[in-house]
Amino acid sequence: MATVILGGGIIGLSIAYHFSELKPDLAASHQIHVVDSASELLLSASGYAGGFLAKDWFSPASASLGELSFNLHKELAATHDGARKWGYAPSKVYSLAIDSRGMGKQAKDEDWLQSGTSRSGVAPSSADGATGPGAGADRHEMVNDDGSPAWFTRQRNGTLEVLDDEGNCAQVEPRQLCQWLIERCKERGVQIHTGCVACSIFKNAEGKVAGIKVRKDMEIYEKHAKNIVLAAGAWTPKVFQSIFHDSKFRIPVTPLAGYSIVVRSPRLTKPILDLSQHSGGTPVGISHAIYCNPSPNWAFAPEAFSRLSADGKPEIWIGGLNDPGLQLPDTANGAASLRDKNKSEEMRKAMVAMTGLSRQGDNLQVDDLETKREGLCFRPISRSGYPIISKVPANALGKDIEMEEDGGVFVATGHGPWGISLSLGTGLVMAELLIGRKPSADISRLAIR
Numbered sequence: 001m002a003t004v005i006l007g008g009g010i011i012g013l014s015i016a017y018h019f020s021e022l023k024p025d026l027a028a029s030h031q032i033h034v035v036d037s038a039s040e041l042l043l044s045a046s047g048y049a050g051g052f053l054a055k056d057w058f059s060p061a062s063a064s065l066g067e068l069s070f071n072l073h074k075e076l077a078a079t080h081d082g083a084r085k086w087g088y089a090p091s092k093v094y095s096l097a098i099d100s101r102g103m104g105k106q107a108k109d110e111d112w113l114q115s116g117t118s119r120s121g122v123a124p125s126s127a128d129g130a131t132g133p134g135a136g137a138d139r140h141e142m143v144n145d146d147g148s149p150a151w152f153t154r155q156r157n158g159t160l161e162v163l164d165d166e167g168n169c170a171q172v173e174p175r176q177l178c179q180w181l182i183e184r185c186k187e188r189g190v191q192i193h194t195g196c197v198a199c200s201i202f203k204n205a206e207g208k209v210a211g212i213k214v215r216k217d218m219e220i221y222e223k224h225a226k227n228i229v230l231a232a233g234a235w236t237p238k239v240f241q242s243i244f245h246d247s248k249f250r251i252p253v254t255p256l257a258g259y260s261i262v263v264r265s266p267r268l269t270k271p272i273l274d275l276s277q278h279s280g281g282t283p284v285g286i287s288h289a290i291y292c293n294p295s296p297n298w299a300f301a302p303e304a305f306s307r308l309s310a311d312g313k314p315e316i317w318i319g320g321l322n323d324p325g326l327q328l329p330d331t332a333n334g335a336a337s338l339r340d341k342n343k344s345e346e347m348r349k350a351m352v353a354m355t356g357l358s359r360q361g362d363n364l365q366v367d368d369l370e371t372k373r374e375g376l377c378f379r380p381i382s383r384s385g386y387p388i389i390s391k392v393p394a395n396a397l398g399k400d401i402e403m404e405e406d407g408g409v410f411v412a413t414g415h416g417p418w419g420i421s422l423s424l425g426t427g428l429v430m431a432e433l434l435i436g437r438k439p440s441a442d443i444s445r446l447a448i449r
């Protein structure tokens, strides 16, 4: 019998990708479904996120998954030309301190996002021994004399320090990675349904769960399923409650809204190459990530990433401005209309301060940037600070709910600020849980107890 994955963000797609790889027969016979409530995919966090990937910036509970996932990103990109198709590139990483403001406020582990400081606080201390900023970089006009990227405007009294290197960090263009996953899933026969809201379960003659009912355009459809996987990002608790009405169990995940902008800059018009890393005679493209603490130039902790898009053109993604009070809309379609004009302006001001044209002798940058995309989306933040990847215990589903012996309800959510990095690993371990195989990473601390 079929498997229904609720949610077609990067987590749901990665699960469908790995599950259809492990069970091609199920995919080919149209028994793997991805069901999403939005009218189209990628209107959510996975379509607007930065694509920063880290190997070992995680807390012990998710460290094994983090490393697995980092390696899977690298392998997938190497096997399927990810550099060209979804902008996969190793990343140099810097932290910027201005006037040393905010440095004393550095938060460790999962606290950094909630306390409004920089992600740089979770970088492993081994990074202190990283090579200098310029090591190996192609010294053309895209890179400053010290090797830092020329698209980043030098900040008065600012100190740019290398935080980690290309061995441990990389970047992707997440929307393009998702699009690639969608294409592969479709080719294998995975069924993708948009505009469908899961409403309840239905039962078979023996009183066991036989699938879920979904509503599309005012009609109710039954989707037979042995396994139900909830991977609806910040909406997952709501989806769980809407299906298992009687359950007292609550998935401990809340939304955190974040703004982002993608721009093109006249100071970044061609890929930055690392001439020291030749793969088959071709220099490797590298990306840059710069993490900043709050400073006199911006009130929040911006993250600026240069990356390649699939058309081969470099672009700059900037985010870091959050809105903790913002309520989750009913569907991802509702997110764009929630954008606050003042916050969008604050975001743009910070972006211009970080990447605008610098005029000699003053600290005022000119906005000569071309906007490609602006976004507001919701991260799924778990109470523990690390993801929940688990089968839901039968007694948490509510009274009179019995699954088939070889089926179950599963959850993969709560990836917070790390869902892109942890996506491929999450997809693989969830697919392994679905087929009853030992997961490739230690996810014992990510289980629902």
Ligand SMILES: Cc1cc2nc3c(=O)[nH]c(=O)nc-3n(C[C@H](O)[C@H](O)[C@H](O)COP(=O)(O)OP(=O)(O)OC[C@H]3O[C@@H](n4cnc5c(N)ncnc54)[C@H](O)[C@@H]3O)c2cc1C
Binding pocket: 006, 007, 008, 009, 010, 011, 012, 035, 036, 037, 038, 041, 042, 043, 044, 045, 046, 047, 048, 049, 050, 051, 052, 053, 196, 197, 198, 231, 232, 233, 234, 235, 239, 257, 258, 259, 260, 319, 320, 331, 332, 377, 378, 379, 380, 412, 413, 414, 415, 416, 417, 418, 419, 420, 421, 422
């Ligand atoms: C500004 C910002 C920057 C980020 N940068 C990074 C980064 O650099 N690196 C990194 O690793 N992570 C980053 N993240 C985090 C990352 O984007 C998320 O962790 C990840 O995208 C979550 O993926 P998801 O598939 O769980 O959720 P989502 O992408 O939110 O997808 C959930 C899907 O579920 C669907 N859905 C909702 N309700 C239902 C329903 N009732 N039934 C069916 N489907 C439903 C939605 O329509 C959506 O398609 C960032 C996040 C933000 C906000």
